[in-house]
Amino acid sequence: MVVMGRSTNPAAEGSKEARPPSAAGTSAPGATVGSDFLQLDIGQAPSGGRTAWLADRLRSAIADGRLPVGARLPASRVLAAELQITRGVVTEAYRRLAESGQIAGRGRLGTVVVAAPAAPRERGRPPAGPGTALFGSADREGVVDALRALPCRIDLSPGVPDLAAFPRTGWLRAERAVLAGVGPADFGYGDPQGAPALRRAVVGWLARNRGIRADPAEVIIVAGVAQALGLLAQLLRADGVRRIAVEDPGSLGARQQLEYGGHEVVPVPVDAGGLDVGALRASGARAVLLTPAHQFPAGVVLDGERRRELLSWAADGGVVIEDDYDAEHRYDRPPVPALRSLLPEGVCHTGSVSKLLAPALRVGWLLVPPDRLDAAVTAKRYADLGNGILTQLILARLMDSGELERHLRHVRLRHRRRRDVMLRAIDTHLPGARVHGAAAGLHLMVTFDDAQGGFRDTDLAAAALARGVKAHPLSWHRISPGPPGLVLGYAAGPTHEIEEGIAVIGTALRDLRS
């Protein structure tokens, strides 16, 4: 066993303060731990599964506090020698923990624990009950939240980027600079429309990444796209609008947001060219919510002809709500300019940092046509008097300094690799599944042909969850019926989980059909 002394390097980032209160009485942060302390017994490892076994043992030790945040792992060659295994097994186990965000290389300090895994309840295999009840119900109110709250081993739900890559160090550095630079008045009641610094930064971001020319006076900072949709629902009702057209299939969450806001949603079909604008015109709806750059969930792009038709519909008085939720993420195709860049006076545009950095920050932006600006700012004021200041100023710094763009480039590489792994796994484990919309975004959609179908995708999702794997049944996001399918997020988790998750879904599918 090797237990080195405490690190005395004063440059050790967070080596002392990173200790959570719960770490008392366990291994001291900054100390290096050996296999003895962890009670690793290589005799327990299944032959051929040593990497998974070691990663799992380490994860448990982090979860239960034996390896607290700040603790240093033994060098790979030291641990390999102690356990009498090859060094490659140790480095691969470390790589998995690094990819899922629990440990990180810290230069001369070696490899340290940086975060505990998700709540321990999420590690186990769930009872079959709740999933079956959830997927069996026809009532979709709250199903996404309910699914999120259930435990699982592997989460392939769509809608989140690589959260393990959240730039903690850059965030803290920006926060330190913000706290040193703000005056007392900045802590008072601020501009409900948003901090001017962030509105300026968003204007730059939209110009560079989405081709939108805007003035900071046109930008409203909101608590994510969800709040933007809630405010727009409110403004449209005040205008006498009661029906809003939505894409079918389309986001269940967005649809529920509009329904809660007092609107009837009118389904308009989506095909390979995006929203069917002819059907929109025929529906008589005066407003439409759509995802033109990367349709959710089908992943198609609104094509040139449809764009022209849609803008002509808007010029005739239709209100277009452009949900630009993940347009910055693309792999195999050129960027698609935002509709807002073509017709500012007819398009409401909303986006957020949820898919760029993290949904938990709850920051987004809303641009409305000039004649609706005052009403939208007033709605935001009465909603909450504006977003919190510190997060706004930190984001402004990250955008202005180029750090957010660097982060985007960094996660794009990881996302692309994960997507490729998912595509290969689908090819192997889900033969006959059709893949849609894999050229961009953070998720893809698979459908199963009618000939192979004959099952309900909610049953498939329930069977997968019973085996510990979460995914969205496509039917949750449909209004009119259609072939069964799944919506699968590939951005959030490490590649080995993606492979295993798809394999589990393949098993569940075979069981369902047999």
Next chain:
Amino acid sequence: MVVMGRSTNPAAEGSKEARPPSAAGTSAPGATVGSDFLQLDIGQAPSGGRTAWLADRLRSAIADGRLPVGARLPASRVLAAELQITRGVVTEAYRRLAESGQIAGRGRLGTVVVAAPAAPRERGRPPAGPGTALFGSADREGVVDALRALPCRIDLSPGVPDLAAFPRTGWLRAERAVLAGVGPADFGYGDPQGAPALRRAVVGWLARNRGIRADPAEVIIVAGVAQALGLLAQLLRADGVRRIAVEDPGSLGARQQLEYGGHEVVPVPVDAGGLDVGALRASGARAVLLTPAHQFPAGVVLDGERRRELLSWAADGGVVIEDDYDAEHRYDRPPVPALRSLLPEGVCHTGSVSKLLAPALRVGWLLVPPDRLDAAVTAKRYADLGNGILTQLILARLMDSGELERHLRHVRLRHRRRRDVMLRAIDTHLPGARVHGAAAGLHLMVTFDDAQGGFRDTDLAAAALARGVKAHPLSWHRISPGPPGLVLGYAAGPTHEIEEGIAVIGTALRDLRS
């Protein structure tokens, strides 16, 4: 002239990273500056006003970047010797800047610049125009925001605590610990009801400070009291309620929040015992919003008899909304338990950190009766999917560790001293004014007897603003007419500004009457 070398103390908190980008090309952070660099010429100082002159010169130098954040001021005896003035003048000028949050003692490092003053536009004397237009208008929509946006020299608006005391170092320390402790899943979509850690911490806070027993499952984290009122307005409308009783005088902002939410507000008079519950009963309103622990703006406490009457009204089916906006601040009287502690099933309770730490954080809490909990959580979900996670977890840490309570004790001493200064200044400069509600809170109210009255308080506020001093006319917060008055905040600014501000109001009042 004295220019000492750069500090090389590695413990210098934020000495390097605190430099804002704009500081390039000016005095280097960490360097000590002398009077030569600042071009201080004592010959310019008016005799008898050297302290104010020196403080003003230093403030300008910080504002325009000659003294960047991180710069070290000369020792007081050094600067006194250079300028050939007494050391007391220098230490008093430093004290004023420290009190307004621009400089701070840093142990062996001496006195350093920690923050630039509020936006430079706020330093000048405003043109008379906008103030006159603002106070002359009968339309009160947006007047508080509009007043906030106007420049002034001294701000005596009510509603903010000592913002210069914001615990920047403690906040950053808590954030570092939070970032080290959270896992990737914490950055995803969270619980719309609020982070469990903060809900637990709020339960502890309410038990210790407000006598409320609650379970974390009953607490909803919201974006301040404003959002809580918006959500309640929405729930009550869904229940068929269309009229909500409010205190008269009472908060203009709260009233507008309910009106925007689609309600008619029904004024109920306030007297020395608080809200007139008999008049509430007679009004036929089914819901009431009130500030029982410290009435805004009159500062009275709802007395025992009225509490019993109100709880009996609630037991008969009335909905009580308790706005507990500043109940933690009190000086000369014992704490008043929250109504919620007496009747959980009949009282909605809301509070926030706006008056404890800073309004700009936009974090508060809402407790509703058990039968409304699901509807309230759903409303919060559709409003914004929940508050941002990092601010929630930092606040939870500050509450759990006792730091927030220490901060409260610290600012209470400063607030009390400032209140005493304001009371003395009113005695001197506003003879005949009646002071109300100075025993607690962050503001007091003055009224002018009818005999002395005969002017409009909006004219007084406009005249004060034309001289650079902001205050709220009492009539803004009235529904029914009453004697003229002002609502004056004493918590936010340093004592010399309070003295000067009240003197200016005294001058404006004499001019108005002459």
